[in-house]
Amino acid sequence: AGKTTLLRLLLGQLTPQSGGVRLGTNLQIAYFDQLRERLDEERTVQENVGDGYDTIEAGGKRQHIVGYLQNFLFSAERARTLVRFLSGGERNRVLLAKLFAKPANVIVLDEPTNDLDIETLELLESRLVEFGGTVLLVSHDREFLNNVVSSTIVFEEGEVREYVGGHDDWLRQRAERSSQSPGPVKASNGRRATRQATATTAPGPVDSKEPIGKRRLKYAERIELAELPEQIERLDKQIAELHQAMADPAFYQQPGEAIAREQTRLKEIESRLATAYRRWEELEGLVD
Template sequence: MLLSAERLTKTYGMRVLLDQVCFYVERGDKIGVIGLNGAGKSTLLRLLAGVEEPDEGTVRLDPNVRLEYLPQNPVFPAGRTVLEQVLLGLNEADRSLAEYEARTILNQLGVVHFNQDVSELSGGERRRVALAAVLVRPSDILILDEPTNHLDNDMVNWLEDYLKTWKGALVMVTHDRYFLERIVKRMVEVEDGRLFTYEGNYDKYLQQKAARLESEKASERKRQAILRREYQWVMQGPTARGTKSRERLERYEALKSQTGPVEKNTMELSARSSRLGKKTVELRQVGKCFGERTVLREFDCMLLRDDRIGIVGANGSGKSTLLNLIAGELLPDSGEIEVGETVRIGYFRQEVPDMDGDIRVIDYVKEIGNRIETPSGMLTASQLLEQFLFPAEVQWSPICKLSGGEKRRLYLLAVLAAAPNVLLLDEPTNDLDIQTLAVLEDYLDSFPGAVVTVSHDRYFLDRVVRRVFAVEADGRVKGYPGGYTEYLQTRRAEERSKVEKVPSPEKKPERSAPRKLKFSYKEQREFETIDADIAALEAQLAQVTAAQTAQATDYVALQELQTKQGELEAALEEKMERWVYLNDLADQIAKQ
């Protein structure tokens, strides 16, 4: 056994998150941890990783086992470059072996400025650097808290393939149901301070949980039936009972004191929207640039009244920019956007807006209205909160006491309660638990207006959208019918078609004698000058890095310098690969 946790208890204030729970990790385990926001999933991972101490119980890690942990919000001190942060803590032998892999993984995760100071990174970039660090370092157990957050769709696909082939043990909290379906072999659900374990993947978990709940209900029905019979016996007069056993009376009291399974509140949302006229939102030849970079080029779109559109693309490609243009928070540089008079936009942003932590949860909702009309009738702020799984004791707590996922759920409530008829969702699945996601998906099924969503959650896109817009690197947007799986199949077919159309070089007649290797004229000249070329690129890169420090307060100049740095690093990487090829070829020529 690699890791064992015995009788763990953890409380925060009066709230018991984990109550005498046990958890084990064996070699080769792939474990998915799920549960409602605020149930204690991240707390469990912190205890297993040794980042936090339990109030009671013990966590034992085999002394020969190496463990790496990815927190939800990594914090890096200033003064280190990206590459230094990823390789931090490795000895010289491991560092030399890991550096090439580190560069490869960082490139896969869209982090190309290896010499950038980590203090300058955005929150999403910090998470990707932290993810690269745990993947690069030698380990026997990976503990990952929401590893897919802030990854684009291609990165998520790459990470899934990586973790499928990972030979060590894996414990991860994730809402990505394709990860849970395709990678994990055991599911652990955190609920009411307890852990429920299910063997198998997400599909098996759904089957086994349904069976467990049905079994609990059947046991409760049987208990109630016995209780009714015992009650009838107890209520008979003393004459009828005679001298019947005292044990039976005690059994009745014991049955009466038992509690059955608690009926869980489930989140139920009634689709609420205002009337949407014939005219919705139309974009005609819309273009948007930031400096010299074009993020959107000549984009046309007529939003249908019941549209379900998913937007995909690399990080930084312009997906959120497109939502901001539709919402009117950005103006296009070219083209025009026309919005119908009846359009009422609800915008669920990727980042939760600042909330006053001292305001009580119920007061935050009352700012929308004390009584809110829904298709099922008028609801008070308190009733609406209960529908969103905020019990009475939480409603009167200050917002600062909520977990990150609970704050996001509260923000979702505020957006939906305002009765929009066009919903813009920017990464809605980040930090939301699976139960909330399933309810949101059901809500969108009955939502009478249009939905446009940016998401890296492949399951969510397959479940909700009917067409996909892919934002390309040059700012053009290409449309695909269907959900994410259909888009991915079409895109791969397009890529195969391009490869097949490339004419293969003519086959040269075979020679009777083997042909000796030698440099071509161009290769010979390149071999002679490549060391100087690499030195020149490294000097330019150093100059650009120094210029960034000097221009730290000039945003426009800094953007240009960072773009230049990326180009130089890519050129240097290409030149280094060419250097390896030419030197290998020179060695083979010398050995002939």
């Protein structure tokens, strides 16, 4: 209880009955839930996201709005469709496109996975993992938390405690603390989150020493896995072509520098091929 109230306190939408809220400087906050109320049914997807402009700046680079929307699975034709004709899943993707088009270093999401289809959920996961700022997140979707967060702040036993990792990491560390170790580092003054369901993410992956088990692949991993067979085939072809060239006696009539350069190139491609095979096996092993 009180998770949304806590977020509204942090956002300044509510005044605390006691105590105070201390915020950092130069904050640029994007609040996902607010965007739900700002979709104009009589404007197109392109107009809603681009506010009437043909180009948009996102991720530090300027691009055409239609090209940007393709990152959110909208074709050029669909980008010109009125919002009132969109499905629920498409509307949610419009909201995500608006969210990540905003110049923000803090993103606040309150139960963002509600009513998301699998495709949009994976897109959201991928975007949050790539986001370079801080995310304040409330969610009851434990798998979603495990996939995207790097820090969980929990109200328990009358204290505020911070744990590295997502929901399952919190459960594991809490069990370890209960059985053999002192409590984890407490959150500093002013840091808040919801019990068991609120987490913050910071850039960079979590260094987990737990063995990797079966799980649903993240959106970016699914794309990577789909592209690996073609990448492996391309590298195999390059290696075969180099071997064929080196089998020709004329190859060794070249200057020594040219021969050494091609031999080095062969070793580099073979190394990349070995890496691609290992990554393919790793991702295949994760698929549940």
